[in-house]
Amino acid sequence: MVKTLRIDGSRGEGGGQILRTSLALAALLRQPVEIYNIRANRRKPGLRPQHLVAVQALTAITGGELRDAHENSTRLYFAPQTIKGGNYRFKIRTAGSTGLVLAAVLLPLLFASTPSEVNITGGTHVPFSPPFHYLESVFLPALKKMEGHVELSLLRWGWYPKGCGEITAKIDPCACLHPVELRRRGRLLGLHLTVGLTELPMHIAERAATHVAERLSGEDCKVETRIVTAQSTGPGVIVFLYAIFERTIAGFSALGRRGKPVEQVADEVCQDWFDFKSSPATVDSHLADQLIPYMALAKGNSCIITEKFTSHLETNIRVVEQFLPVHFHLDSNTGEVSVQGIGHGQQITLIAT
Incomplete structure (x- = not known):
C-alpha cells in the first residue's frame, strides 16, 4: 500500500496553487494525499467553488476516492486511480477561473492513454489568474516545445463577477515531456496587442490601443493590434500584449474595472513589458x-x-x-x-x- 502524503496548504503563499499542483501530481503518480490548512493564508480560507470543481474534476478523470471535499473545507483526502482520457464537462457556478481548473487537469490528462476533450464553464478573463489569451498565446506554445500538444478554444467570454464564460481544450497524449533550454530569448520578432471588450463602447478599446502604440512607438518593431468584441453576460475589457522572440514568447495583461481609466490599464501592461525587456529573462x-x-x-x-x-x-x-x-x-x-x-x-x- 502506498503511504499517504500529507501536504500543508498554508506553506509559502498558502493559496490555491498548492492544492492544484498537489492534486495534479497526485493524480499523475497515483499518490494518495491528504491536504490540510487549505488556502489558510487567504481572506476566505478553504475550498471556494473553483477549487472544489478542480478537485471533483481530478476525481472524475482518475476514478479516485475523495473525502471531506466541500465548499469552505480546509482539509481533504484524495486517492487517485488510473487516469482516463475522454470527454469531460466541468462547470464553475461563479466567475472562478476556467484556466486554473484546466491547469489542474491538464498535467495528468497529457499522460492518459487516449486523447481528451475538456469543456469548462466559468471565468475566462478574471483577476488573479491567467486569461484565456495568455494560455493560448504564451503557455501552450511553450508546452508544445516540450511535446505537450493542446488545442484551446474560447467559446464564450466570462468576466468577474458573473462568469458564464466557456473554454474547450483538446489534449493529445504525451509519451514523454522534452526538456526546455531557454538561456537566450534571441531577437525580438514581433509585438502583438489584443484589446478585448464586451458590452462597452468601442472608443474604450480604441483609446487603449492608441495609448499602447504611443508608449511602444520606440520599439524595434511595430505593434500588431487587433480589437476583439464579443458577447458576454456582463461588461469587461482586457489589454493583452505578447512578444515573440526567436526562441521564446512572453505575455503581459491587465483587466479594466469600473472607475479605472483604460489608459491606466494599458500603462500597466506596457510597464510589465519594459521591465521584462530590460532584464535578461527568457520567460515571464x-x-x-x-x-x-x-x-x-x-x-x-x-x-x-x-x-x-x-x-x-x-x-x-x-x-x-x-x-x-x-x-x-x-x-x-x-x-x-x-x-x-x-x-x-x-x-x-x-x-x-
Whole structure:
C-alpha cells in the first residue's frame, strides 16, 4: 500500500496553487494525499467553488476516492486511480477561473492513454489568474516545445463577477515531456496587442490601443493590434500584449474595472513589458511558475530565466519537491535556482534576475 502524503496548504503563499499542483501530481503518480490548512493564508480560507470543481474534476478523470471535499473545507483526502482520457464537462457556478481548473487537469490528462476533450464553464478573463489569451498565446506554445500538444478554444467570454464564460481544450497524449533550454530569448520578432471588450463602447478599446502604440512607438518593431468584441453576460475589457522572440514568447495583461481609466490599464501592461525587456529573462514570471511541474517531469536538462522570483514560484517548487525526486536550490547571491533530478539524472536551472 502506498503511504499517504500529507501536504500543508498554508506553506509559502498558502493559496490555491498548492492544492492544484498537489492534486495534479497526485493524480499523475497515483499518490494518495491528504491536504490540510487549505488556502489558510487567504481572506476566505478553504475550498471556494473553483477549487472544489478542480478537485471533483481530478476525481472524475482518475476514478479516485475523495473525502471531506466541500465548499469552505480546509482539509481533504484524495486517492487517485488510473487516469482516463475522454470527454469531460466541468462547470464553475461563479466567475472562478476556467484556466486554473484546466491547469489542474491538464498535467495528468497529457499522460492518459487516449486523447481528451475538456469543456469548462466559468471565468475566462478574471483577476488573479491567467486569461484565456495568455494560455493560448504564451503557455501552450511553450508546452508544445516540450511535446505537450493542446488545442484551446474560447467559446464564450466570462468576466468577474458573473462568469458564464466557456473554454474547450483538446489534449493529445504525451509519451514523454522534452526538456526546455531557454538561456537566450534571441531577437525580438514581433509585438502583438489584443484589446478585448464586451458590452462597452468601442472608443474604450480604441483609446487603449492608441495609448499602447504611443508608449511602444520606440520599439524595434511595430505593434500588431487587433480589437476583439464579443458577447458576454456582463461588461469587461482586457489589454493583452505578447512578444515573440526567436526562441521564446512572453505575455503581459491587465483587466479594466469600473472607475479605472483604460489608459491606466494599458500603462500597466506596457510597464510589465519594459521591465521584462530590460532584464535578461527568457520567460515571464507567470510562465516560469506554470512550467515548474513540467520541467521536473521532463527527461533531460532544462533551463529558463525569469525576471523575478515570486512567492507563487517558490511555493510551486516546494510542492513539486514533495512529490518528485528533485531538489531545487536558490542562490540568493546570483538569483539562480538549480534543480538536480535524483530519479532520472536531469538538471534543471531556473534563473531569477
